[in-house]
Amino acid sequence: MKISARSVAVGFIAFVGCMLPSCVKSGDDAAAIVREWMGKEIVVPENLTFVLQGDTVNYNWQSADYRIVTYIDGEGCTECSMKLPIWQQMIDRFNSLGETDVSFLMIVETDSAGYDKVIELERKNKFSQPIVIDVNGLFSKSNSLSQELAYQTFLLDSDNRVVAIGNPVYNHNVSSLYEDIIRGSESIGMTDSVRSLVGSPILCRNIGMTHKGKTSKIYFEITNYSDQDIIIDRIATSCECTEAYSDNDTIQSKQSVTLFVNYTPDSVTEGEFEREIMVNFKGIEEPLVYRIIGFVK
Template sequence: MKNGFTLILFLCLVISCHDSKKNRLSNLVNEWNGKEIQFPSHLAFTVQGKDTVCFDYSRSTYKIVIYADSMGYLSCKLQLSKWKTFMQEVDSLRDQNKAVSFVFCFCPQNREMLQNVLCYEHFVHPVCIDEQDEFNKLNHFPSEITFQTFLLDRDNRVIAIGNPILNPKVRELYLKLIRGEAKTTEKQVVTMGELSENKVDFGIFPKTEKQERIIELKNTGTEVLVIQDVTTSCGCTKLEFERTPIPVGDKRVLKIIYEADNSGYFQKTVDVFCNIDSSPLQISVIGEAKDK
């Protein structure tokens, strides 16, 4: 069954100010909203890619399906430690008799590398390692990692799309839908904000040297600007800032910190979620770490 309020709310949360991106995301959400996800009949689940286990998700009230292609299963992109925290939070809702299954399906180029990631993160939830990519072939999932996660109802129909680990607004939406809090259309106070720069280039530097850069976020609107959350594409990138509201016309200093764990060229992102229509504001962080 189509869920109109979910579609409207989701669009308000994730669409940027660029018309082309608006159109692309609008079309994507329209395509997937209410669509039935098809499951292969012979998906095999294992713990850390070793021991096969019985994992029955078919009778769950809700399913959260997490698909990761050959590029999306890397540790810094999966952020399995955050998934474990989110799963515990969802599990706490069981007193409402609403079973939620988390269905992880990975299509890795290198099975051993994925197993190492699962072991390193101590991730013991059942996962499907779909080396033939049959799940994706049945459904043709979006190519963007942020749209390869779905909240399904009992009939396997999509009621929300987006990654709750990468986007706190999507996380909030998932939890509200699972709790049955359909009244989520209250108008949010919004303002406007601008970054002094949206691209940070650290250039070439020794791998052992911590890199720091200061940029500013200015409230250019007519209401108080609030930074609600910050996510980064990898643990080697951090953002430090003062967690207080920003008055109209005022600025807030954001310190971007990068500590390389590997040598070579890198391109990371920092997403700043705040009460503006174009949230999140994205900062690109690039550079090249060199061995001595």
């Protein structure tokens, strides 16, 4: 079930005064900004180019159930503003919340001299998401953005309308709000019994750009939350290009094992991809599903 912007706004405004930095706005001012933006459509110009570590890619970000859009003003310390390592961790966590798709779009407005700096930061941090480098300021011209950093990041629904506003990188309460909204939209997911027995802090990893025939190695944890040992019965993958195995089939109580995943794109795979790894356990009906996503060049 989708959560409406109106229903989110009621709860959001109730505690917005304590969740935003005191140096930004008073509670009344913050609530007014939230009311102004809730339900408003964010316009993303069609002629923006998506860049991943120097390569132009096709990025179908609008196919997701929810979209996180953040705007970065490239003036000043670009690296400080982008915070790519923190965003990478947060994106992986949001993508691990269940079967609700969440896409991420960072738009960096900078001049032509700053273009190479953004590419350098992507490569330095091995950032796995495409970024828009907006040298013409098209995004900010299309949306009357607040000058306050706290109000330049949005959680959008499938119609690109704002259901929450705030930067989850800077504020844990905003991060929790985003998670609650995304979790609330799940129509299909693991049952509570599965979650209470086995799980992982990260169920999805974005490996960024890879190449045909090149093997990428990815690691996940499988943790046993129960008071008894749990046995891995079977590990299956969604295609032959993906191999997965664990370092131990028995997960002792309150302990973890490592799930190793090797992904080698075939000669016909190109562009965005998604692969699944299903881990089945003895005595547990539903599998634990891991995902890897990225781009093949």
